[in-house]
Amino acid sequence: MAGSPADAQLSFADVDPAADLALRDTTFVVVDLETTGGRASAGPGAPADAITEIGAVKVRGGQVLGEFATLVDPQRTIPPQIVRLTGITTAMVHDAPTIAAVLPMFLEFARGAVLVAHNAGFDTGFLRAAAEQCGIGWPRPPVLCTVRLARRVLTREEAPSVRLGTLAQLVGSATRPTHRALDDARATVDVLHA
Structure with a gap:
């Protein structure tokens, strides 16, 4: 029968009381990230692209604990199409x-946390x-992709596109994604919390 307790959406606490506490903690x-292009690794006749900006927001239990934001010198010219974007x-x-100077600071900021990104394969790649280029061991943090998460919890009718701008608007994010790293990280926080 519709509307009965058996039809109610269960929370993590209903299934396992410790799970909700663990998620809040x-x-x-x-x-x-913003980059000079889409290639994290060099290919045949094509050099790897480089990071130009890192933006990150640390959150726990729905509260912002801190932010990390910096431009990064990619040691090359930024292509015109990337400047326009x-x-x-x-x-x-x-x-x-x-x-080489920024990455150790970012990894310290992210130490012990679950790394979240919209299209996480791009950013973590x-x-x-x-890290490899700088001779720094990759810490292998747990990673959560909000693109994959959105596809699991939203129907195509609810979200025909899982682009960050579309999802941010759908969830009523106060931050509009701008293709600048910190703004996009803030919008992704809103998508994650929705």
């Missing part, structure tokens, strides 16, 4: 720290490649 670092110019990153 889990620290997530929601990260977004992100607004990040070669001049803006000229005096920014390199990934670049972070892993940067």
Whole structure:
């Protein structure tokens, strides 16, 4: 019978009371990167692209614990199509720290947390490649992809697209994704919490 307690959506606490507590006590670092292109690794005749910006938000129990944001000097010219997309110019990153200086600080910020990203394979692919390039061991954090999560919990009728801008609007995010790392990480936090 519709509306009966058996039809109600169960929470984690209904299934396993410890699970809800564990989820509330889990620290997530929601990260977004801007890059010079889409190749985290070099291919035949094509060099790898590089990170130009890292933005991250650390959250636990729905509360923001901190933010991490920096431009990164990719040590190359930023292609015009990327400048148009992100607004990040070669001049803006000229005096920014390199990934060798930034990555250890980001990894410390994210230590012990579940890493969350929208299309996580892209972001973690670049972070892993940067760690290898810098001779830093990749810590292998647990990773949660909000694209995959959205596809599991939303129907195609509810969300015909799982683009970050579409999902942010759907969940009523106060932050509009702008293709700038910290704004996009903040919007992803809202998608995660929805």
